[in-house]
Amino acid sequence: MSTxxxxxxxxxxxxxxxxxxxxxxxxxxxxxxxxxxWCVVMVNTAVDSMEANxxxxxxxxxxxxxxxxxxxxxxxxxxxxxxxxxxxxxxVTDYKALKSRMRTAKMVTYSSFIGPKTVEFxxxxxxxxxxxxxxxxxxxxxxxxxxxxxxxSETEYGVGKNxxxxxxxxxxxxxxxxxxxxxxxxxLGRKCxxxxxxAESGKDLINPxxxxxxxxxxxxxxRKITDVKTNTRRGGSINVKAKDGVxxxxxxxxxxxxLRASRRLKPKTEDNFALxxxxxxxxxxxxxxxxxxxxxxxxxxxxxxVGMFSVANIMFVSVKERxxxxxxxxxxxxxxxxxxxxxxxxxxxxxMVGGLLGILFVWxxxxxxTRFLDFEIxxxxxxxxxxxxASTITGIVSGIIxxxxxxxxxxxxxxxx
Numbered sequence: 001m002s003t004x005x006x007x008x009x010x011x012x013x014x015x016x017x018x019x020x021x022x023x024x025x026x027x028x029x030x031x032x033x034x035x036x037x038w039c040v041v042m043v044n045t046a047v048d049s050m051e052a053n054x055x056x057x058x059x060x061x062x063x064x065x066x067x068x069x070x071x072x073x074x075x076x077x078x079x080x081x082x083x084x085x086x087x088x089x090x091x092v093t094d095y096k097a098l099k100s101r102m103r104t105a106k107m108v109t110y111s112s113f114i115g116p117k118t119v120e121f122x123x124x125x126x127x128x129x130x131x132x133x134x135x136x137x138x139x140x141x142x143x144x145x146x147x148x149x150x151x152x153s154e155t156e157y158g159v160g161k162n163x164x165x166x167x168x169x170x171x172x173x174x175x176x177x178x179x180x181x182x183x184x185x186x187x188l189g190r191k192c193x194x195x196x197x198x199a200e201s202g203k204d205l206i207n208p209x210x211x212x213x214x215x216x217x218x219x220x221x222x223r224k225i226t227d228v229k230t231n232t233r234r235g236g237s238i239n240v241k242a243k244d245g246v247x248x249x250x251x252x253x254x255x256x257x258x259l260r261a262s263r264r265l266k267p268k269t270e271d272n273f274a275l276x277x278x279x280x281x282x283x284x285x286x287x288x289x290x291x292x293x294x295x296x297x298x299x300x301x302x303x304x305x306v307g308m309f310s311v312a313n314i315m316f317v318s319v320k321e322r323x324x325x326x327x328x329x330x331x332x333x334x335x336x337x338x339x340x341x342x343x344x345x346x347x348x349x350x351x352m353v354g355g356l357l358g359i360l361f362v363w364x365x366x367x368x369x370t371r372f373l374d375f376e377i378x379x380x381x382x383x384x385x386x387x388x389x390a391s392t393i394t395g396i397v398s399g400i401i402x403x404x405x406x407x408x409x410x411x412x413x414x415x416x417x
Contacts, residue, residue: 012349032310033354039303041362041387043296049377051289063278068238072274087272090238097262104246104254107137112228112236120186126173131215133222141241149181149196152218160220164192167214168200188225248277308398315347315402326406327415340407347399355391
């Protein structure tokens with residue numbers, strides 16, 4: 001055991017001696033392996049960070065929520081567009097049927113897009129705020145977070161009180177530093193009290209629930225001041241959240257039976273609605289990121305091969321420079337396994353130093369991009385281990401041939417050289 005430890009110690013010492021002995025050669029060799037490991041780890045880190053960001057965005061939609069829609073998320077829009085356009089848009093009648101008859105649903109919500117409207121407060125105004133009429137469980141089903149205030153109570157919703165909830169950006173532009181809660185604003189010609197301000201949306205690459213520029217009106221209040229009924233131009237959105245322990249397939253079956261009965265579809269008639277959930281996006285993301293990850297891996301491997309040749313080059317030079325020393329060691333009784341281990345360990349150490357530098361640059365680069373792009377790029381433990389493993393494997397592959405040449409040298413010929 002002590003002999004083995006001594007061999008590793010001497011190999012590490014020789015590796016660092018080679019690093020410091022010829023600085024230019026070392027720099028060029030380590031540059032190759034550093035760039036190679038940087039490419040491999042950086043590509044994996046960027047892809048993983050992007051995937052985590054996008055998946056967390058879609059997770060906000062809820063993995064236990066069914067979206068009743070005119071269009072299917074999983075079909076080709078160009079192939080089915082006209083079929084979808086002939087379908088009736090989800091409306092309040094469908095919502096009431098589901099809400100009254102569903103047994104597997106925890107809650108059912110309905111929302112109707114009224115359109116971009118102007119909201120006024122005193123002499124200030126915000127134009128183009130997209131206005132949505134929502135039912136009473138809307139905040140719960142989407143877990144809406146509030147900067148200030150609250151959502152409608154059941155009583156306020158039921159009587160259709162003239163209240164409004166503002167998106168973060170709308171509130172900032174309209175009120176500035178003034179507390180908007182309790183203030184009266186003018187929407188669609190009616191004065192409304194502000195009861196809540198939604199929290200600012202996150203900095204996700206894809207944000208399906210960005211309410212920063214929104215106005216939320218209760219459906220019961222909105223129908224008093226504008227047309228929110230389904231027509232040929234505008235439909236609504238129905239969202240159904242499953243009860244605990246209920247599978248999406250069970251809930252889909254119940255939704256299908258209720259909607260078919262409500263729309264009076266004959267037994268052989270095809271469904272004229274679509275039931276969507278985020279698993280459709282998850283499957284699409286799996287295939288997309290598998291392709292991106294594979295492409296990134298190929299790029300990283302090419303860069304790593306370049307670094308591998310640079311390390312192999314320095315190892316061949318190292319063997320040539322120390323040929324007489326190898327011959328003396330073998331003449332004194334050193335076995336070929338010892339010589340092999342020394343040079344292989346030296347190659348691994350060289351690659352590990354370059355790999356650790358590459359990983360350090362990935363971490364620094366990620367910090368810089370996070371600040372510059374407002375998008376978090378995180379070096380995970382998995383990718384850290386990938387970098388270390390890639391460095392070790394590169395060291396073995398690039399050093400094995402020089403190490404074998406050194407291990408099986410003839411001692412007499414080696415000393416003579």
